[in-house]
Amino acid sequence: GESVGLHLPTLSVQEGDNSIINCAYSNSASDYFIWYKQESGKGPQFIIDIRSNMDKRQGQRVTVLLNKTVKHLSLQIAATQPGDSAVYFCAETLFTNAGKSTFGDGTTLTVKP
Amino acid sequence: GAVVSQHPSWVICKSGTSVKIECRSLDFQATTMFWYRQFPKQSLMLMATSNEGSKATYEQGVEKDKFLINHASLTLSTLTVTSAHPEDSSFYICSARERVAKNIQYFGAGTRLSVL
Numbered sequence: 756g757e758s759v760g761l762h763l764p765t766l767s768v769q770e771g772d773n774s775i776i777n778c779a780y781s782n783s784a785s786d787y788f789i790w791y792k793q794e795s796g797k798g799p800q801f802i803i804d805i806r807s808n809m810d811k812r813q814g815q816r817v818t819v820l821l822n823k824t825v826k827h828l829s830l831q832i833a834a835t836q837p838g839d840s841a842v843y844f845c846a847e848t849l850f851t852n853a854g855k856s857t858f859g860d861g862t863t864l865t866v867k868p
Numbered sequence: 869g870a871v872v873s874q875h876p877s878w879v880i881c882k883s884g885t886s887v888k889i890e891c892r893s894l895d896f897q898a899t900t901m902f903w904y905r906q907f908p909k910q911s912l913m914l915m916a917t918s919n920e921g922s923k924a925t926y927e928q929g930v931e932k933d934k935f936l937i938n939h940a941s942l943t944l945s946t947l948t949v950t951s952a953h954p955e956d957s958s959f960y961i962c963s964a965r966e967r968v969a970k971n972i973q974y975f976g977a978g979t980r981l982s983v984l
Contacts (some may be wrong), residue, residue: 789971789973796978798872798961798973798975798977799912799963799975801972801974804972824968848971853900853925854971855902855914855917856902856973857914858911858912858913860910861910861911
């Protein structure tokens with residue numbers, strides 16, 4: 756079956772450094788990918804998305820890269836701040852599957868001051 | 869941005885009682901809502917997909933008689949955990965997909981259920 760996984764369960768960075776969070780997915784037919792941020796005790800919050808026909812998309816301080824050849828997704832956070840500390844999930848969506856998303860295991864990002 | 873309100877945020881109940889959790893889209897119409905369950909330090913597990921005006925579609929292994937879902941309007945879906953037991957204790961999260969921008973799911977803040 757399809758699965759989405761993350762390479763590293765935890766990531767610790769110094770405040771001000773850039774962070775890179777990785778995600779591997781297995782369903783090459785997935786149409787759409789989203790990164791979510793989940794703070795402790797809260798629901799996931801949308802960060803950025805990318806369609807399968809793109810390889811890069813930039814937002815405010817965040818960039819998502821998609822490499823369909825190796826089925827790899829990454830989230831880059833520039834100038835990481837303490838408020839970025841959270842669990843980050845990637846999710847893949849297949850439009851023909853009722854738009855359901857499959858979530859990866861999550862990476863815990865800790866930003867050290 | 870789109871806001872999803874989920875209530876209650878925290879509930880404690882006795883074993884054998886039923887608990888209802890509400891999920892509302894406050895500023896948009898949600899034709900589809902999703903219900904997830906999340907265990908500590910784990911990812912979100914999809915329980916069911918709820919479409920307005922029709923029966924929910926449950927994922928494999930999720931008991932539909934245990935987890936009753938009602939999506940009576942374009943802004944409200946409810947999840948009722950019937951005859952709750954301690955093993956049902958978990959973090960339940962709903963999400964809503966906007967009618968127009970169908971790709972993004974907006975999440976509620978979650979409900980922490982503790983069954984004694």
